[in-house]
Amino acid sequence: MSHSSPDSGLQQSVAAFIDYLRYEKQHSPHTLSAYQGDLTRVMQQATVSDIQDWEVISEKQLKYWLGLWHEDGLSSRSLQRLISSLRRFYQYLLAQGAVANNPAQLLRAPKTGRPLPVTLDADQVNNLLDDQYGQADSDPLKSRDLAILELFYSSGLRLAELTALNIENFSDGFSQLRVLGKRSKERIVPVGSKARQAVQRWLSFRELFVKNDSGSALFLSKLGQRISTRQIQNRIKEFAREAGMPVGVHPHMLRHSFASHILESSGDLRSVQELLGHSDISTTQIYTHLDFQHLAAVYDKAHPRAKKKK
Structure with a gap:
């Protein structure tokens, strides 16, 4: 046959x-x-x-x-x-009207435990970012990459969201950012002072790369086109390598770190859900497990009856 x-x-x-x-x-x-x-x-x-x-x-x-x-x-x-x-x-x-029923409706796959997202601690993020500031004032592409990193961590953006940003997405003196998320759902996120400064520094260099078809894309490639997701992933990997980071860093790791650190400091799950643009709070709840891991580690170190005997 x-x-x-x-x-x-x-x-x-x-x-x-x-x-x-x-x-x-x-x-x-x-x-x-x-x-x-x-x-x-x-x-x-x-x-x-x-x-x-x-x-x-x-x-x-x-x-x-x-x-x-x-x-x-x-x-x-x-x-x-x-x-x-x-x-x-x-x-x-x-x-x-191409079929009469849905044979996949009742299918079930074996249950899996959901792996916890990998995050950087606050010191690691600071090391990653601070390591680049020396060259950002004089190197236009370093300035761009630093602005990208700062924005990821400042505002918890997805990779596709950051790539799609235009200059006019900023408002209120660059302290707010309008983001188009999944399923064209819009949200407003705050922009921290370090990220604001980094973006404004990059904008002073941006005109060096502008071509006729650049439009108002916030981040441009060397060729004057909107930067691609692949370029951003590669540049962040390179940044992390230069900073001597112990793990491979990718854009979503900075989003995870943003969510984890905000939740750890505030305990406000609803606000983190809003900031991340999650439609379902159960998606955001995975960060509470990370937070609990941190609390458990503190407990193990600090509680007299939890300390392991040498």
Whole structure:
């Protein structure tokens, strides 16, 4: 029995769904890529099984495939995401009248413990940032990179949010920043004094890079285009290496550190939720576990009955 490549009918439905997410729901490229990867995996499996129509795939069939992928080493976390992608895709097909039911609706993947985010402590963040100030006054790109780092830590931005910033997003003397978050949800975040100074220093250099098509993008590349997420990730990695950091630093680690440090000082979970732009407070609650870890470590050191005997 010969197996053809994924049937164009299967592919056309997925392509239409991805377009729907891109243009109507305005999902990020990262999210679109995740959906595409999950649905491509299912399409390939359907092809192996000589299935060429989404309508004929049953819940039993999907359960069998999940078992195969699990045996192949796909993690529970990846399986959960794949089920979520399938569920959403079939909801779309239902709305289009392309299928009669959603076979992914009741699927379950094995439960996984959620890993705690990795954060830097306040001293590590200060070392990372303070290490760069010497060169920022004279080196335009160092000035830009320092402003990026300061903004990440000052305002807890996501990578895509920071990349998309325009100069006019600032208000009130650069002390407030309007951010466009996930699903085009807008929020206003405060900007700390160090970040304000760093951004204003960069703006004094920015005109060196402006080209006709630069627009009002806050952060520009050497070529005068809006800086890419990949460039930011690479520059932050380089910064951390120069500062002798013991761990690989990435943008989300600075967002995690921001959230953890604010929560540790204030104990105000709702405010941290607002600052991070989380739609569900359960997402923010992961930082309370980090905070408890810190408290537990303090307790172990300080409590007379908790101290370990030498």
